[in-house]
Amino acid sequence: MVRGVSEKQAESLRERKKRRTRQSIIDVAHALFHANGYDTTTVEAIAAGAEVSVRTFFRYFANKEEVALAPLDEMGELTLTALRRRPADEPPLTALRAAVLDAWTIMSPDGESLRHYTDHLLPIGNASTLAGAVQNRIVALGDRFALEFVEGDDPDGPQPRTDLDASLAAFTFLAAVQVAVRAWCASDSTDPADLVATALICLDSLAIERNPAHRA
Amino acid sequence: MVRGVSEKQAESLRERKKRRTRQSIIDVAHALFHANGYDTTTVEAIAAGAEVSVRTFFRYFANKEEVALAPLDEMGELTLTALRRRPADEPPLTALRAAVLDAWTIMSPDGESLRHYTDHLLPIGNASTLAGAVQNRIVALGDRFALEFVEGDDPDGPQPRTDLDASLAAFTFLAAVQVAVRAWCASDSTDPADLVATALICLDSLAIERNPAHRA
DNA sequence: TTGCCATGTGGCAGTTCGTGCCATATGTTT
DNA sequence: AAACATATGGCACGAACTGCCACATGGCAA
Incomplete structure (x- = not known):
């Protein structure tokens, strides 16, 4: 600072x-x-x-939920800030991937800062009472992500496109991150580096199952 | 019956x-x-x-939430049943797409049955108090979807793969459906057919943004 | 310093959700 | 008809919030 x-x-x-x-x-x-x-x-x-x-x-x-999830909100703000720093012509999923990596690792290359969050959020993740509230935050965050993509609404840019596409990018991205977080929580690892690794795997395989032939 | x-x-x-x-x-x-x-x-x-x-x-x-979301649960069960009727070798996203179409349309080609659900769920969707509970149901449903794909665990089948892949398919699918539902609710349409159409658009464009070159 | 105004704080009463406990009523079985 | 299992109702209680009002504290001007 x-x-x-x-x-x-x-x-x-x-x-x-x-x-x-x-x-x-x-x-x-x-x-x-x-x-x-x-x-x-x-x-x-x-x-x-x-x-x-x-x-x-x-x-x-x-x-009571709000005080419990204050660290989660902070992490969301961090990611959103990182997203805004990405070049405007970057494809949404690429930008989001880079943004979450920035928020998680760049700000603390040793992973200590990320650990600070996981320490706070892990015990809370076990409280099933909070699951709904967590999801609420995620949805709100997804909407803000999507806004970033439609706001930079220059018609010549290759990405911005429709609201639907922006929302799809944001929410599939968040789905991948959630799958990673849940897998990491279910595992016995407490190392934030494993979380990052899992998240990368999920983000990479986000779009692999492109069905060759759709039966309409 | x-x-x-x-x-x-x-x-x-x-x-x-x-x-x-x-x-x-x-x-x-x-x-x-x-x-x-x-x-x-x-x-x-x-x-x-x-x-x-x-x-x-x-x-x-x-x-109180449980009685409000009883119709949503019913719809989830319907979709899960439809999913189980799909051939085991079908790719997850293909099977899910077909299952939700079955649950929404096949059972009532005129869309009346789907309307029955939307009538119940639309006013509830406006109650922000319930948003968290809704998300909870969706996560639970996603886990059950994913189970279907890892359970049919024949090593020769082309799809089953890892738990992570199964979860990713389930939750990206649900993300697409949610985006569609939210877009439909935000629109002024009350015609369930529009919901189906929007959902199809979202599902089709699920994997289109395959970034050609990842910067690892 | 003094006084005024805006704002933060505490306490209390009240509503609503949700649970444990026990007595009673209703359905089931022999 | 008796004995049993289970469903119901009523009550007391805890915990999360909220509205209301009195009081205290910080900021600001004469």
């Missing part, structure tokens, strides 16, 4: 307090989730640990 | 009552959802309409 110093003064005391409170809630919540599991951890306990009232907790997070 | 008569006697009075109660709950619930929306319809109201206690409602359905 070399830059960012210059704009630090713009943050008032109020805003700093809010940031700290928010982060404190997240930290306490994830510590409790890790220790006791998501379901058995009450909002009351989180609020007590973060030294705020339950009412205030719900002012920072709309529900 | 020509057959099925022979096994009717096997259903005792108790079982008949339970079936009727269950169906009554579903009917009342969906009528209320249609009239007032999912969120504002309380379990208490459903139970009252079906003339059972709230406690009994929760013996038939684990939660």
